[in-house]
Amino acid sequence: MAEPFLVDSPDVTYSKDFIEAKYTYSTVHVCKENGVTKVRPCSTRFTFRTGRQVPRLGVMLVGWGGNNGTTVTAAVLANRLGLSWMTKTGRKTANYYGSLLQASTVCLGTGPSGDVYVPFRDLLPMVHPNDIVFDGWDISSLNLAEAMRRAEVLEWPLQEQLWPHMEKMKPRPSIYIPEFIAANQEERADNVLSGPMAQQVEQIRRDIRDFKESSGVDKVIVLWTANTERFCDIVPGLNDTADNLLRAIERGLEVSPSTLFAVASILEGCAYINGSPQNTFVPGAVELAAQRRVFIGGDDFKSGxxxxxxxxxxxxxxxxxxxxxxxxxxxxxxxxxxxxxxxxxxxxxxxxxxxxxxxxxxxxxxxxxxxxxxxxxxxxxxxxxxxxxxxxxxxxxxxxxxxxxxxxxxxxxxxxxxxxxxxxxxxxxxxxxxxxxxCPQDSLLASPIILDLAILTELCQRISFRTEADPEFQGFHSVLSILAFLCKAPLVPEGSPVVNALFRQRSCIENILRYRGHPVPMGTQCHHPRAQRGAHSLAGWGTQGARGSQCPPWGVQIQGVLELEARGAQCWGWVPVAPVGPSMSW
The missing domain is CATH 3.30.360.10 (Dihydrodipicolinate Reductase; domain 2)
Known part of the structure; x- marks a missing residue:
């Protein structure tokens, strides 16, 4: 696959299968000694490896027949088919506005004519939304075309064009436990699984395998976009460990539908994302994901x-x-x-x-x-x-x-x-x-977030790293904190701080992707302050001082360590499978 740009640096190498980038992560350790606050610079040398082969991705939505599920499916179909439609204000064409990856840009660097911007999606090889294959479950039996009409989100001329494509799509029967959602949802529940809880989980697992085989996708990501559930109590012996949670399912004790879907997905090796605010990821589910080295993320779409x-x-x-x-x-x-x-x-x-x-x-x-x-x-x-x-x-x-x-x-x-x-x-x-x-309709805000969550999660599955102290490549912690920008209540590893400030969250994603293919992180403003004399630019001030580098003929760039932005990873709770240094909390 051809890259939108190539990095000309001895720290970045390209092979048929991988992009490898070496990066020195610099941070500051603050401590008190004898009543004096001391600030100590420290750094860790990383090698990041990103797989270049983009897989065919399948996304299974829990709540596929709801407003979000029908809207995101319709949006991908409309973009794939290049549809347009008339409204009272003129002709509209399909797009992915509202998607961080598809509709926003990042500053790549400085060129002869000024700052150079590229789409976020071009930083690394990523799945394109048009190539995503959808499937899923819903407690309502309506096909996707009828569910789209019921949702009343999209303009009718667009619905008419999508109807023959979406009426062929029908949700699989879903898990329905009435006490977890509002009683007013019962009238929709005509497409539900029956039998013991463990049997229902096994059926979800079979559905995932069937979809993967029948659609020919390489990977499946499962995402909850169904109703908000009530919170679950964390009970010792019930859901506090992976073993206890699995035993609770076998015995038919209280486990929420969203947690049952999470368990089924994890056991199938599929990443699972919770798009609603309930506490799906009870401690037992988090532990199970860590044991199986499967990504989980959430909670609750952050849309408006x-x-x-x-x-x-x-x-x-x-x-x-x-x-x-x-x-x-x-x-x-x-x-x-x-x-x-x-x-x-x-x-x-x-x-x-x-x-x-x-x-x-x-x-x-x-x-x-x-x-x-x-x-x-x-x-x-x-x-x-x-x-x-x-x-x-x-x-x-x-x-x-x-x-x-x-x-x-x-x-x-x-x-x-x-x-x-x-x-x-x-x-x-x-x-x-x-x-x-x-303010666009609610589902039109949530749908591009669903796409970003799935695409970012898949990308992280192709990224690994190592340090000089631990030369074996490893992946990220199973709790995927990079998704925080897209979630109201970001899920982070236990003991890690939660960051909700939006631009810090965005900087985290941007710089994490830069480390993998472009080993110099950028600040929140791409235009660097210029030196008073000559064509120099100052890229940042770091704890190790500025150092010279070879740059194109339009100027010499003095590159320092962008300490403030690099620290974003420390603030997040980005934690690797094993600790890699005293100042790191990835």
Whole structure:
């Protein structure tokens, strides 16, 4: 497979099967000795190896017939077929807007005409969404075309074009345990497995094997995009270890459907991603994944309001404003909203949405004491009429200088429209119109995230690394923390810190991919400060000082160690299968 670009460096080598890149990971260890805080630079030399052969990928969705499942399947089909359709505002064409990998760019470096940007997907060989093959399960028996119509997400002219393709797709019977989801979902449940719990898990395993064989895919990734479940209690002897969890399944004790799917996927060697907020990954499931060296990731798609919250609180606290109150209100009318109208299911979502600001607050002891944090209230209401059109209202109140307060109110709706304002105090020269920010339908935000989760997970399965101290190649920890950018409540290895600040999460993905094929990580701003004389640029300041390098004729680049961005990996809880150094917590 031809690469979009080649790295001309002695630290990067290409073979038929692999890209190998050597990279020195530099960080800083801080400790106290005799009352003095000491900062010690330290570094580890890595060799990263990435497989160049991109497999044929199959994705099995739990909840395939829901709004997200039908929308992401339809989107891939529409892109693969090159479809377009008319709306009242003109012709639309299929695209992957909203996908980090397909629709955003990264700065590759500096060229004769300035900074050079490439799509995220070009940093390393990745699966293209158009090539993904879908299958899955649902408690509803509707075929995908009928389910797409029920979802009311896509324009009807597009649905008509997709209908003959999607009516052939029918979800497999799914696991249904009524007490884990809202009672109002029972009317949909006409496509469910029967028999003992262990037998149902075995059927899911057979389904995975059947799909892999019948479709001819090389790999399968299983992703939960079904209803939010209530939380499970962590009970010693029930789900606290892998052995206890497997015994609980054999005995038919309390295990949630999402955990049963996780166990089946792990036993089949398939990565499993949880797109809902419940605690699918009980300790026994995490241990089982580690034993089988299978990736797991989650929790809960980070698509709209929570993504904005992680950016806005980072901005407020980073600007030195003490955010004291966050109130988030939502209403929606799709089946997700219907399920969340039940108190236990709402509680799962409330926890997921509320924890997103914790790390930003804890990182600023100037503003917040050890037990100090903002008041945080989350409200979700079910309003059938608005369908998949999710509405959100957020209010952020912060303390500012000399006892003052500042309040920011944000209203997201599903339309961009101009509304006349009745305020007589509008400043001179300012049009008397209020622009209401637009917010795409909920499933159109979640669908590209589903694709990114699957593609990133598959890529990580082809990456291994070694150090000078441990020359044997190894893979990442089974808890795949690189997915944090895409999840409301990022799953990290036990004891590792959780990072929710959105741009730190994005920098982590960008630099992790750079280490594998482009051994110089970049800062959050690609344009480097220029030297006063000559055509020099300063790429970063590091603990080891700047060092010269050979660069193209348009200038000499002085490359330092980008300490601040490299530290992202330490902050994440990125943990390898075995520890590789005193300052590493990958």
């Amino acid at each position: 309001q929570t993504k904005l919250k992680s950016v806005l609180v980072d901005f407020l606290v980073g600007a030195g404003l003490k955010t004291k109150s966050i109130v988030s209100y939502n209403h929606l009318g799709n089946n997700d909203g219907k399920n969340l109208s039940a108190p236990q299911q709402f509680r799962s979502k409330e926890i997921s949405k509320s924890n997103v600001v914790d790390d930003t607050v804890q990182a600023n002891p100037v503003l917040y004491g050890p037990q100090d944090k903002p008041d945080h209230c989350v409200v979700i209401k079910y309003v059938p009429y608005v369908g998949d059109s999710k509405r959100a209202l957020d209010e952020y109140t912060s303390e500012i200088m000399m006892g003052g307060t500042n309040t920011i109110v944000i209203h997201n709706t599903c339309e961009v429209r101009e509304v006349p304002t009745a305020s007589p105090g509008c400043p001179q020269g300012v049009p008397g119109w209020l622009l209401t920010p637009g």
